[in-house]
Amino acid sequence: MLLPGIIWLFFFNLLPMYGILMAFKDFNPGIGLWKSEWIGLENFKYMFELDDSKQIFRNTIVIALLKMIGNLVVPLVFALMLNEVKNRFFTRSVQTIVYLPHFLSWVIIAGIMLDMFSISGPVNQLLTAIGIKPIMFFADAGIFPALVVGSDIWKEFGFAAIIYFAALTSISPELYEAAAIDGASQFRRLISITLPSILPVAVLLGTLSMGNILNAGFDQIFNLYNPLVYSTGDIIDTWVYRAGLIDMQYGLATAVGLLKSIVGFILIAFSYGLAYRFANYRIF
Amino acid sequence: MVEDKTLVSRFFNGFNVVLLILITLLCIYPVWYTLVISLSDKAAVSAGQVFFWPKDFTLGAYSLIVEDGKFLNSFLISIQRVVLGTITTFVVVLLMAYPLSKTSKEFGPRNIIMWLLIFAMLFNGGLVPWYMTMKTLGMTNNIWGLVLGGGLPVFNVILVMNFFRNLPKELEESAVMDGAGPWRILFDIYLPLSKPVLATILVFTIVMHWNEFFQALVLMTNNDLYPLQTYIRSVTVEIDPSQIDAESAQRLASSSNQTLNAAKIFISMLPLLVIYPFFQRYFVKGITLGSVKG
Numbered sequence: 003m004l005l006p007g008i009i010w011l012f013f014f015n016l017l018p019m020y021g022i023l024m025a026f027k028d029f030n031p032g033i034g035l036w037k038s039e040w041i042g043l044e045n046f047k048y049m050f051e052l053d054d055s056k057q058i059f060r061n062t063i064v065i066a067l068l069k070m071i072g073n074l075v076v077p078l079v080f081a082l083m084l085n086e087v088k089n090r091f092f093t094r095s096v097q098t099i100v101y102l103p104h105f106l107s108w109v110i111i112a113g114i115m116l117d118m119f120s121i122s123g124p125v126n127q128l129l130t131a132i133g134i135k136p137i138m139f140f141a142d143a144g145i146f147p148a149l150v151v152g153s154d155i156w157k158e159f160g161f162a163a164i165i166y167f168a169a170l171t172s173i174s175p176e177l178y179e180a181a182a183i184d185g186a187s188q189f190r191r192l193i194s195i196t197l198p199s200i201l202p203v204a205v206l207l208g209t210l211s212m213g214n215i216l217n218a219g220f221d222q223i224f225n226l227y228n229p230l231v232y233s234t235g236d237i238i239d240t241w242v243y244r245a246g247l248i249d250m251q252y253g254l255a256t257a258v259g260l261l262k263s264i265v266g267f268i269l270i271a272f273s274y275g276l277a278y279r280f281a282n283y284r285i286f
Numbered sequence: 287m288v289e290d291k292t293l294v295s296r297f298f299n300g301f302n303v304v305l306l307i308l309i310t311l312l313c314i315y316p317v318w319y320t321l322v323i324s325l326s327d328k329a330a331v332s333a334g335q336v337f338f339w340p341k342d343f344t345l346g347a348y349s350l351i352v353e354d355g356k357f358l359n360s361f362l363i364s365i366q367r368v369v370l371g372t373i374t375t376f377v378v379v380l381l382m383a384y385p386l387s388k389t390s391k392e393f394g395p396r397n398i399i400m401w402l403l404i405f406a407m408l409f410n411g412g413l414v415p416w417y418m419t420m421k422t423l424g425m426t427n428n429i430w431g432l433v434l435g436g437g438l439p440v441f442n443v444i445l446v447m448n449f450f451r452n453l454p455k456e457l458e459e460s461a462v463m464d465g466a467g468p469w470r471i472l473f474d475i476y477l478p479l480s481k482p483v484l485a486t487i488l489v490f491t492i493v494m495h496w497n498e499f500f501q502a503l504v505l506m507t508n509n510d511l512y513p514l515q516t517y518i519r520s521v522t523v524e525i526d527p528s529q530i531d532a533e534s535a536q537r538l539a540s541s542s543n544q545t546l547n548a549a550k551i552f553i554s555m556l557p558l559l560v561i562y563p564f565f566q567r568y569f570v571k572g573i574t575l576g577s578v579k580g
Binding site: 003004006007008010011013014015016017018019020021022024035080083084086087092095096098099100101102103105106107108109110111112113114115116117118120121122123124126127156160187188189220221224225226239242243246247252255256259260262263266267270271 | 310334385413497499516518547
């Protein structure tokens with residue numbers, strides 16, 4: 003029974019790991035990977051001498067951190083707000099609609115955003131109406147990270163809130179009854195019962211998201227960015243794509259990718275470790 | 287639930303509902319806006335006169351698409367990919383999840399395979415080695431490169447495995463007494479009981495294959511083999527980096543084919559929008575049951 007899975011795993015998950023050798027070689031496609039000359043850590047040294055590398059590491063961490071915070075806080079606040087509404091039909095409808103963006107691809111969303119934020123698009127019309135000059139959003143390196151973080155939150159907050167909804171429904175109604183009898187206001191109940199009840203879930207999700215600090219979102223940025231915003235928008239993954247597959251600097255791109263994989267692996271292992279220790283969270 | 291009737295509370299509740307409605311509109315408006323410009327006249331769109339309702343209503347963009355062989359072609363490739371990919375994933379994931387749901391006493395190599403899976407899930411060779419491997423395996427310009435190239439979806443295996451483990455042991459024991467083998471047990475006992483989790487991975491696999499654009503961009507040197515998302519990308523968001531200047535920045539800001547592109551974008555969302563209401567109730571269950579435990 004396991005055979006098809008093992009074969010798939012071997013060829014498409016594990017076999018590519020052999021190519022990591024490229025990071026330590028002066029790769030020559032003509033003679034193949036095995037015969038190419040070993041050059042030790044040359045590729046890594048070169049990587050740290052490049053000006054690009056500081057920029058892409060900085061951009062990656064800044065964007066990923068902002069997303070981490072936004073994707074933790076916004077769904078939490080949203081779930082708390084929706085939880086205060088007692089009309090079932092209303093909450094259901096809202097939930098159904100806010101899940102939707104999660105299922106759209108970044109290609110589609112990028113296409114939509116180009117229209118929304120174009121010079122004649124609704125966002126600029128709105129800005130004009132309140133007396134601000136139209137902005138070329140996608141050509142402005144200063145604004146680009148905000149577009150990236152904002153659109154990511156827009157896409158994911160509804161879906162991310164699902165876990166909070168599940169936690170909220172498991173709070174015992176008797177707690178609220180008792181608090182109300184003791185004279186606690188709606189606000190008081192929110193602060194003293196609801197919030198502490200779902201805080202552990204938030205902490206758990208926050209801990210787990212730490213492993214993703216080097217994943218700033220390839221699909222998204224790849225579809226949104228252009229050379230005008232490289233200075234603030236280029237991340238490790240997009241850079242590796244350009245250096246490796248467009249400019250064919252195979253060894254260098256592999257070295258950068260490998261460094262990212264290793265650091266990412268350590269971070270994920272570490273955050274799972276924390277989650278396991280303090281929240282007894284396990285994935286298998 | 288207890289109702290709070292104080293003035294502050296009422297004010298807060300009203301404010302809360304208004305804010306939630308605004309947030310909800312913010313989620314749906316971009317999709318609506320795309321539909322609206324796809325149904326409007328080009329001139330009205332580029333003059334910035336279209337917001338909530340089509341202006342000078344026309345189906346022109348859609349009739350252009352119907353005549354466009356490239357769009358239809360990539361649409362069919364996407365469908366082919368989704369069908370092949372979903373069947374493959376489904377079968378392989380089920381066959382892996384069943385043996386792995388046993389304890390290592392019942393099935394010796396379980397833990398070794400488990401660690402291999404976890405390692406493969408968390409660590410990968412990176413983009414360039416992946417591309418080289420695919421090339422060596424002959425997966426360029428080949429639909430199987432798209433179907434298999436993403437690798438085994440390890441997370442799905444774990445999701446299904448966790449579900450299988452929570453099924454009552456007694457069912458299996460009695461089936462074994464009656465002489466059922468592992469295949470029989472998997473298909474006649476486990477699968478019928480696992481509908482929620484199966485629906486969840488079914489949905490995720492379909493959406494994943496439908497939305498994925500990058501593999502084809504890298505693996506297909508022949509543009510005629512692009513699936514829909516990659517094709518849409520090539521006509522809407524891709525710009526040639528060597529030609530970036532003030533003029534193309536301007537083009538970025540206001541695209542000349544806006545209505546046509548909007549129509550393409552909308553059609554590529556359509557299958558999702560159609561099946562969405564049906565699968566909506568499953569994934570909430572699947573998510574909560576797969577992600578946070580105890």
